[in-house]
Amino acid sequence: MRALRRSRPDDEAAEAFDRRLILPMILGAILNPINSTMLAVALIPIGVAFSAPASETAWLVTGLYLATAVGQPVVGRLIDLYGxxxxxxxxxxLIGVGGVLGTLAPALGVLxxxxxxxxxGTCAGYPAAMHLIRSEAQRTGRDSPQTILTILAVSTQTVAxxxxxxxxxxxxxGGWHATFAVNAPLALACLALGAWRLPREPLADRSTRTGLASRxxxxxxxxxxxALVALLLFLVHPESWLWFLPVIAVLAAAGLVWWELRASSPFLDLRLLGGNGPLLATYARSLLTxxxxxxxxxxxxxxxEEGSPDDGGLGLDPSLAGLVLLPVFGTxxxxxTLTxxxxxxxxxxxVGAVTQVVVAGLLLTLGPSSAVWVVVVVALVAGVPQGLxxxxxxxxxxxxxxxxxxxxSAGLLRTFYxxxxxxxxxxxxxxxxxxxDTPGLHHLAWFMMGAAVLFVVVTLADRSLGAPRT
Structure with a gap:
């Protein structure tokens, strides 16, 4: 599958890689996972500020996920075509505009x-980084070093x-407003670094590119x-009166298959994708992860954060809850880094799959009387599958x-994720x-256990895995 071969040690490949690309590549890629996870501790303060129940503040999570799930493969395809x-x-x-709008938002809908x-706005970062890594491999004639891929993985997934x-x-x-305001300086940094260091012309041969409309x-x-929006909306609100959403999803998916098998330059090359079983298995594992x-x-x-030990929770304030989760990041x-x-x-x-099973089991042992050090141990163990x-x-x-x-392909990985x-x-x-409360946490832990066990099964069944071919 690979035309390239590793002709020199990894450190020599690292020297060949254009290191000026690393900073804008990493900064752009981390903005999506940070915005995805940073809001976790802000949902309750935002709900209090706007007198909104959890069912309404959940749209803050869903809105970003919908935009990302749809946008990443679309933007990724445009990056493949035009750099x-x-x-x-x-x-x-777009990130900067969204950050300012969120900071000044007068209502939950504006948020x-x-x-x-x-x-x-964050859809371009990760596909662009993967494109640049591959393009550098083609430019130098040698495979990009594992260290570059590791840096990207750490900064996009683990750093989340x-x-x-x-x-x-x-x-x-600065209150919950600060979780939006921080995007403005980060967006300015991306603009400056992107304009300064990213190549002005696509690294691929320009003769292969035709007009925008035909490509x-x-x-x-x-x-x-x-298809994807209808499916995701139903998953967010799986209620009987929304029966028409899965119907729309199925019809649109059928139309997508019919069209893509006939398109001269398909958005999704289904023949190529359908013949790549290992890639499909990787997408499934990404979803389960x-x-x-x-x-x-x-x-x-x-x-x-919820309540107090008397009503089934620990009642930590948002800043302390964030610190308790820090061991996940460190581990x-x-x-x-080690692997x-x-x-x-x-x-x-x-190893990651088995550890996910262990984490779900540990959650089943937690309760209102659990000591903070026990919670920290759970966070430490949870960092292992996060890193692997x-x-x-x-x-x-x-x-x-x-x-x-x-x-x-990288965008689709994030769509499944x-x-x-x-x-x-x-x-x-x-x-x-x-x-x-604690009973709810335990029910969620059993759900996590099921996903983790399925992850183990999918991994064991995939005989294509092993050291990548070079």
Whole structure:
């Protein structure tokens, strides 16, 4: 599958990689996971400020996930066709606008719009980074170093865990408004770095690019968007009176398949994708990873903050709840750093999958009388799959995707990841309603256990895993 071969040691490959790309690449990629997780500790303060129940503040989470799940593969495909620079800069502007709008929002509905803008704006960062890594490999004639992929994995997936801690600190300093305001300076930094360091012309041969209208599959994008939005909206609100949403999703998906098999330049190359079983398995593992990870992130965090020991929760303030989750970040960073240079994928996934089962089991032991040190131990263990699974899934996509579709393939990885996040959010709404008490946490833990066991089964059944082919 790979035309490139590793002809020199990893440190020599690192020297060949254009290090000027690393900072804008990483900064752009981290804005989506940080915005996804930073809000975890702000949901309750925002609900209090606008007198809104959890069912309404949940749209702040759902809005960003919908925008991201739809936007990442679309923007990724545009990056494949036209290069990362312009899309990276446009995305940075949207992030800044969303941050300012959210800071000044007079109503919850405006906050939701701000989150959608931030979601669309952050869609360019990760596909652009994967495109740049692949393009550098083609430019230098040698594979990009594992250290670069590790840095990206740490900064996009593991660093997401710092979001609640950062959110708690920002709330302590400037209230929940600060969790939106922080996007303005970050967007300006992306604009400056992107304009300064990203290549002005696509790294691919310009002769392969034709007119915009003939290269963009607008019908395919529209059908994909309708199918995915209808599905995700139903997952967010799985109620009987919304029966028409899955019907719309199925019809749009059928239309998408019919169209893409006939399009000359399809948005989703279904023939290529359908023949790539290992890539499809990686997408499934990404979804299951997110189910466990985000169930912990949102459900566990709400349990930490909800009420008091007398009514089934711990009653920690948002800043302290964020600090309690910090060990997840530390362990994840350590695990990714120690294992990142090793190209093996199967072993990482198996250890991560089994540890997810252990984490779900540990959650079942927690209760209102649990000591803080016990909660910290749970956070420490939870960092292991956070550091292994996302790194392994990302590396798998890098090696399994075709080079000319690396941006859209990376975007689809994030689509499945956020589909799993929405499933986790839905589960949290079911199990933690009307309060995030201990029985609700235990029900959520059993749900996480099921997803983790399925992750183990999918990984064991995938015989294609192993050291990536070079």
């Amino acid at each position: 990362p620079r312009r899309l990276y800069l446009v995305g940075s502007v 939701v719009v701000a989150r959608v803008l931030i979601g669309f 865990v710092i979001g609640p801690t950062l959110g708690g600190l920002l709330i302590a300093v 963009i599959d607008l019908a395919g994008i529209a059908l994909f968007t309708v 997110a189910v466990s990870s985000y169930s912990l992130l949102y459900g566990f965090t709400q349990w930490l 994840g960073i350590l695990v990714s 990142g240079r090793r190209p093996e994928i199967r072993g990482k996934l198996l 699974n996302n790194l392994a899934n990302q590396n798998a996509v890098y090696h399994q995707a075709t080079p000319e579709r690396i941006g859209s 956020y589909l799993g996040a929405i499933v986790a959010s839905t589960a949290g709404g079911v199990f933690l309603s009307p309060r995030a």
